[in-house]
Every structure is written in structure tokens, then in C-alpha cells.
Amino acid sequence: MQNVEIIYKNAKVRGILINEANGLITIKADNGYNLTFDRSEVEILSRVTIEEKKEKKTEVESFGTGEKSISILATGGTIASRVDYETGAVKPVSDPRLLFGGTELESKFNIRVVNVMNQLSENMKPADWIHLARKVMDETKHSSGIVVSHGTDTMSYTSSALAFMFERLAQPIIFVGSQRSSDRPSSDTKENMEGAINFAATDLGEVGIAMHKGISDGSIVLHRAVRSRKMHTSRRDAFESIDTVHLAEYTSSVRFFSDYRKAEEENLLLDHLDEKVSIIYFHPGLVASDVENMIEGKHAVVIMGTGLGHIAKDLIPVFKNFTKDGNFAIMTSQCIYGSVDMNVYSTGRELIAAGVISAGDMVPEVAYVKAMFTLGNYGREEFINVFNRNLRGEILNRLIPREVYI
Amino acid sequence: MQNVEIIYKNAKVRGILINEANGLITIKADNGYNLTFDRSEVEILSRVTIEEKKEKKTEVESFGTGEKSISILATGGTIASRVDYETGAVKPVSDPRLLFGGTELESKFNIRVVNVMNQLSENMKPADWIHLARKVMDETKHSSGIVVSHGTDTMSYTSSALAFMFERLAQPIIFVGSQRSSDRPSSDTKENMEGAINFAATDLGEVGIAMHKGISDGSIVLHRAVRSRKMHTSRRDAFESIDTVHLAEYTSSVRFFSDYRKAEEENLLLDHLDEKVSIIYFHPGLVASDVENMIEGKHAVVIMGTGLGHIAKDLIPVFKNFTKDGNFAIMTSQCIYGSVDMNVYSTGRELIAAGVISAGDMVPEVAYVKAMFTLGNYGREEFINVFNRNLRGEILNRLIPREVYI
């Protein structure tokens, strides 16, 4: 592929060269249009041959001399990016070795890097979660541990999706991101990756997220995916285990802090998701007709209510109709910390009477992913039954506030 | 009004007596139905006369022998409630003295209690904020400090609304709530109220929220309304000042921690709000047509995006059309902590190009209230200009993480 810059009647045009033949030249300009010119009226200012987009080939590269085989599935995000100093934009790294190379990881492990996709994580769709889960499944044939490098923005959503989809796991799946790309002086990439690879070499049979413990280097923590949440826009320790302690910590070795599921004999993937689920954020000006519009055609909706799980009285009938039609309304709280309890106030009891289900202490985004998973694999009949069950540690038995363990 | 319990053909029915005449008796049963019986076929087991609902009279009661006059405007919520031990329901207190009586407050202050409304705060509408603001304005003729007792669920929304609506304040307005009603053994009501009244007796010219500092008694903190957020469903210290230190603390006296606006000569109320504003919570399965439905007819929308303020690329054109029509799209982050910055990634830059405005470090719910206020009082022409200005301390100059001051 060639990037070209041309002059045509005093105007500069930049774009990708599509065709150059029969006295004509066609360019896909940066504004998206295909422009065709008479070749003789055009002067070519520059012509740069660029590599094909990475994601077009299924690319696997191997590094390292160690015995234990770990696969890194790259999906994009800051962790797989570099800063383009000309435009300031963040672009994909060309050499995956930047993510971990030059560390002792290469002598400890045999690392396979697989480029699954290259996306900022805000662009990930539920279909991408399924694609990724299948790629992970493929890769388990080669490796005894899986690392998924991923943008931090929606890492809790994607990792929770995989946590639910893998009914059984024969090895850990460790998500890892970074808040600053690897070519920047204060990047957290290599440390996070070192932690992630070491977590992926344990006997864990769960999906986790490896990120900095604090703002300074030296300690990487592992959050259980289905309890994790990105709680800061920019800090290295942006991720938290909500209302509970993290699973493990890596400094020079891995130390576990709580009970965890051990890896089983084999993997079992349930890879259906019902996409007809959405999240509604309650706010005082929300009116019934807005809610009706939002839930039209959905099979389930996660409400982020106030406090213990409330919404305004005049909205309750809308959800009552929704559930009467065989759909599911799930209550979570915009407080983020603490549990929903709809048995304390009259509002809660009216919601229960309207068929609204409590998500208890589940993280709102996790309840959302769980609803998609449950509907997708178990259907409406089993929904309430399965949704209320603690499938992957997403429901806590006991809430542990942050100040106790930080 | 009379509560009755009757027997009709071996079945017990409880409810409110609606009518008893011409040999018939009509009861609004607890299940909501009106039932009419032949009086002769019914045996009345009990008959209890109950008071009319408080909110029907405009009620002012005064207590205390102190000189300084403080008004408590009661709006409802747990703080103004008691548990009905028979049904488990939470009902309004009949005696407002329960909220502070028996403490030394009565000898220090002259306290006027005004019943403005009696609502669980999840039912508060923007129209109620305006009604309340006007009642506060009336009450400033009588008192040198205002306390508003309010449900905790939406206390940050309501208090932020009043903070914006009072362009100038001649006395403090202190919101106070409680997590457990005053008749329960471990209630936080009296301590919170004591703190609130003492904050209301200072020279502050701002709107704040007074709640417990920690889970044990002894210290009440004052949050600036426009930086506050309810961050826990049930703890006494549910409220936090997001990314900054609280304004003040009360133990046996008030101590201020940060700069604050002093009370001015007079009050100035700008009491318009544009209700055509809503909040959208981005999530990976959100599709363009959903967003179109949600913003139809709105004048502004607050997006709770991921990370530094992102949404999926395919949704950006929807907001571009929305802003092109003269409406406003405002970006906040579902991370809650940290600031939005749309200059780091390509997604952010595309959002800016689509006309989406950054809320910077504003709390999402506060940005929502500010948008309603700005549109209501300044209109579309002035919107961006006013919205970007730091009106009431809702924008921070410097973020102070919680672990620094806790």
C-alpha cells in the first residue's frame, strides 16, 4: 500500500493510492472520498510504501527460550500503541517485543504473540468478545497460560464477558492494559506485562486483570475480572476490586490473597451473548417516555438506580410492563460501592412487585455482561435462576471495604 | 382518616375506610383495590383514626431558646422518617423534634422547622428543586442559616441544583440526610443534624452536604454540593468529595479545610431549569439507534463515557448531528475519579470535531444539573461560555486523591 501526496491545480491532496493506470490516478483521500485525476495534470510530491494492516494476516510471533509457553493475544489499546510524535496520535506498535522484550521474561518463558485485532477498546463490541474468546480457545492448544493485552477503557467489560463465557478453564486468562504507551518514559506497560505473564503461569482457573497496585512501580495486582472496575481516568492504579480484596499480587513472585478457582482439566466455552441488553442511568429528570424509548426491543435492561436501588415512582409502571412481557429489569446502584437492597424502602418493594430483580452486590457493568451471557446461553426460562447464582465469583458473600486492605 | 380491619366471609381485609353509609362500607384495601361490602355481612375488628398527611398544611414549628435563628426545611427521606414496625415500611416522623431535640442545639439556637414536602428523594423532580429553592429564599427572611433535610439518594443532585440556582448567597444552605432513621438504635440522624446546624451558623456562602466522616460517630464533614457524590449504598460515610478535600469538619466546633465563598450581602436566585437534558451511560452494546431514541427532543445530553471520555466510533455521527442542530453533548467519565481529556486519543479528537464538549473534572451528575441550569438561565447562545466557567467550585484546579487526606 502506498500513501501519496499530490498537487492538482494548486491544491494538495493526501491519501492512499488506489490505482495508477491508463493515464489516470485514483486516490482515496484522507477525507474518505475516492478522487480520480488525469495523471498528466498531477504532480506527485511524496510516495511512501506502508505495511499492510496487521490484522489482515493472522500473525503469530514467538520469542523466548524458557520452557513454559504463554500466549499473548493482542487486541489493541494503549498497551499495544506508540505515540506518533508528528500528529500526537496514538498508533499501533509494530514490534510486539516492545511490550516485554529486554526483560528476563524471555529467558523464563516461551512467548507467543498473536494479533487478534487492533482496536481502541471503546470500539469493542459483544461480537468482538466472542471472536476473542474463540481465539483464546484456539490458543490454549499451544500454551499453558493466556495473556490478553487490551485497552483499559472497556477491559472490565471484555474480561467479565470471557469470565462468564468460559464455564471451565484449564489455564488462567489474564487481561493487561496500560495507561501510558510503551514508548513513553513513564510507561507502565512492561511492569504490567511482567505481572500478567507471571499470573498467567500460575494454577489459576479464572479470568483476571493485571494492573499497577499504586501510582509508583514495584507491585502489580490481579483483580478478579467480574469484581473489577476502572475507577480513575488516568492513574496507573485505575483498576479496583470493588468491595473486595484483589486476588493476587506480583512483586518478584506471585502471592495469592484470596480463595480462587484452580485450573481444571479442560476448557468449556459457552459463546453466546444476547445483545439486546442495555444500561439505563437513572436521573431526576428521566421521564417515562424516555425509558420506554430506551427499552423498546430489549430483552433485559440494567438500571443504575440511586442508593439501595431506587428510581422515581412514576417510572415503575414502565418496567412493570417490560417484565410482564417476559423481559428482565435488573437493579444496580450508581453508588458503585455497597449492595442493592430493595427490601428496606417502599420504593424497593414496589420495584420487586413490578418484577425488577436485584443485582445485590454485583458491579453494574458486570451485571450487564452477565445478563447478556445468561440470556444467550440459558434463555428466558432459566434466566432468573441462573442470574441469581454466583457463577464466577461476581457475587460477594461479604463486602470488604477498600480502606481495610489498602 | 381511619384504618380498619374487617372480617368478611372468614377473610380478613385491612385498609383505609373510604365510606360507610346506606348500609354499605367501602374500604381501600392494602392491595390498592376499593372493596364495597354489605355492612351487615362485615365485622369490624379494629378501627384506628390516623392523622392527615403532613404535607397538606404549610407547617412551621419553632423550638429553642438560643439567639441565632436557623431554619430546617424538611423535604422527606430517611432523616425525616421512622420505621413502621408492623409493616416494616419507613414512614414520615410526626414530631420534627426527633431530628435534633434533647441535644444542646435547643439552647444554642432558635430553630424553625418548615415542612416543604415529604418525599423519598428518588421521587424529586427538577420542578421540586425550583420549589425548594423558592422556599429557601422565603425562609432567608427569618433565619441566618438554612438546613435542608433530604433523602440521601439524590441529595447531590438537589444540592447541586440549589448551588447553581443561588448566584449569590447571604447565608449557608446545608443539606443533611441520614442512612438510618432517627428511631433506630444506630441512627446517624442527630449527629448529622448537629453538624448541619453548626455549619449553617458559619459565614459560609455556599451549598454543602453534612454527613458522617467515617463509619463511627464523632465527626461530621461538609462536602461542597457540586463536588459531592453518594459513593456507598448503605454506609454512614456514603458521601465523598470527589477528587478533593471536604470543605469543613465538625466535632465540637467547625473547622474549615479549604477556601470557601463567604456569605454575601444578599441572595440572588436564578430559578430556571431546562428539563430537556438527559444522561446516557455508554456501554459496548449501545447502538446508534438507541442513542438516537434517547436524545430525541433533548437540548443537551451528558454522556458517561469510558476512561478519558470515549465512546465507540460508530456512535460519534449521532452526536455530530445532535450538536449540529444547536444542541449540546457533554462528555464525562464513568470512572468517576480523574478528569476527562479528549486530546489524548483519536477518539477524543473525533468527539471534539463532532462538537462534543468536555466536562473536564466535573462530577457527571453535577455536569447534568449544570447543563439544565445553564440552558435555563442563559440559553443556547451563552451555553458553552457559561458551562465552561467555574461557577460554584464545581471545576477543580488541582485534583487531590482521597488517600491524601483520609
Ligand SMILES: N[C@@H](CC(=O)O)C(=O)O
Ligand atoms: N482508549 C484506550 C485507552 C487505553 O488503552 O488505556 C483503550 O481503551 O483502548
Ligand SMILES: N[C@@H](CC(=O)O)C(=O)O
Ligand atoms: N431512599 C431514601 C434514602 C435516604 O433517605 O437515605 C431517600 O433518598 O429519600
